[in-house]
Amino acid sequence: MLPPEAAHAVTLQLIKLRSLFFPFKIKPSKITVKVMGIEFPNNIGLAAGLDKNGDCIAGLASLGFGFVEIGTLTPLPQRGNPKPRIFRLIKQKAIINRMGFPNKGIDHAIKQIQKLKVKPIIGINIGKNKDTEIEDAADDYMLCMQKAYPFADYITVNISSPNTESLRELQNEEHLHALLATLKNMQNLLNHQYDRYVPLVVKIAPDLSSEQIKHIADVLIATEVDGVIATNTTVQRTEGISKEQGGLSGAPLTAISTDIIKQLYQHIGPKIPIIAAGGIMNKADIQDKLDAGASLVQVYTGLIYEGPGLLK
Ligand SMILES: Cc1cc2nc3c(=O)[nH]c(=O)nc-3n(C[C@H](O)[C@H](O)[C@H](O)COP(=O)(O)O)c2cc1C
Numbered sequence: 001m002l003p004p005e006a007a008h009a010v011t012l013q014l015i016k017l018r019s020l021f022f023p024f025k026i027k028p029s030k031i032t033v034k035v036m037g038i039e040f041p042n043n044i045g046l047a048a049g050l051d052k053n054g055d056c057i058a059g060l061a062s063l064g065f066g067f068v069e070i071g072t073l074t075p076l077p078q079r080g081n082p083k084p085r086i087f088r089l090i091k092q093k094a095i096i097n098r099m100g101f102p103n104k105g106i107d108h109a110i111k112q113i114q115k116l117k118v119k120p121i122i123g124i125n126i127g128k129n130k131d132t133e134i135e136d137a138a139d140d141y142m143l144c145m146q147k148a149y150p151f152a153d154y155i156t157v158n159i160s161s162p163n164t165e166s167l168r169e170l171q172n173e174e175h176l177h178a179l180l181a182t183l184k185n186m187q188n189l190l191n192h193q194y195d196r197y198v199p200l201v202v203k204i205a206p207d208l209s210s211e212q213i214k215h216i217a218d219v220l221i222a223t224e225v226d227g228v229i230a231t232n233t234t235v236q237r238t239e240g241i242s243k244e245q246g247g248l249s250g251a252p253l254t255a256i257s258t259d260i261i262k263q264l265y266q267h268i269g270p271k272i273p274i275i276a277a278g279g280i281m282n283k284a285d286i287q288d289k290l291d292a293g294a295s296l297v298q299v300y301t302g303l304i305y306e307g308p309g310l311l312k
Pocket of ligand 1 (some may be wrong): 071101
């Protein structure tokens with residue numbers, strides 16, 4: 001009954017409160033999966049964007065997620081786009097959002113991780129500030145990566161949100177190669193500094209032609225990226241779907257993003273693990289993503305419509 005963003009805030013507060021009564025504990029698991037050198041207690045994670053600031057990591061992990069991805073985080077805090085910016089499409093079990101990375105900044109999120117008594121597997125998703133020119137985007141990613149590295153189990157480079165102007169241009173072959181080569185270089189330095197290897201993962205959009213997917217796959221292989229998340233929200237709209245501006249997620253995205261995974265897998269095979277996101281609303285959707293070539297999955301909109309019972 002609450003407007004979407006108010007419901008979001010209240011739910012996060014309740015999850016935080018719940019974690020005081022049911023603190024997160026690491027339990028032995030019979031369904032562990034090893035991907036990118038990390039042992040995940042199960043293959044279902046929380047997708048980025050729900051806990052942007054890392055305020056509720058323990059509470060979310062205690063719901064049963066195998067891993068929690070926080071962010072997107074930017075170097076400086078920012079407000080994001082004017083409200084309203086989240087819209088429910090109840091009949092279609094979908095959401096349109098144009099949040100524009102509202103977040104308290106990378107430093108805030110790191111402090112939240114430092115406060116954790118027990119740490120689940122945490123992905124830190126990074127992006128660029130709205131005011132950073134696209135030519136200088138690499139500086140924002142590098143800064144966030146340096147700060148996130150000692151605290152993340154993996155780091156996601158988000159170049160696929162439709163709500164930050166020009167961001168998706170970073171998926172173009174030339175931009176992408178330059179950006180990923182720079183970040184892989186930095187990963188190498190940080191690996192030596194901390195004596196710990198933190199995988200670098202790239203999150204891509206579902207709105208890509210077959211040719212673009214092939215080019216992206218070539219760059220991922222050439223730069224030896226550790227994983228790829230497919231996909232972010234879509235700007236495509238089929239008949240009968242609201243034309244509200246922003247990224248569409250949930251049921252209408254399921255088939256679109258599974259198709260991207262299939263195409264991607266044809267190029268990269270098992271060499272680079274795929275983390276599937278996009279319209280996972282039930283158990284069968286998970287199986288479809290795994291059959292398409294994914295090693296892990298993430299949910300967001302499914303959790304909004306089905307609640308945490310979906311994890312069971
Ligand atoms: C309200 C909302 C905010 C989101 N914010 C982010 C974000 O900050 N960074 C990001 O990489 N993805 C973000 N996403 C995309 C999700 O992580 C996911 O890739 C996408 O929604 C597809 O999965 P789903 O259909 O299960 O929701 C957001 C999605 C929603 C619905």
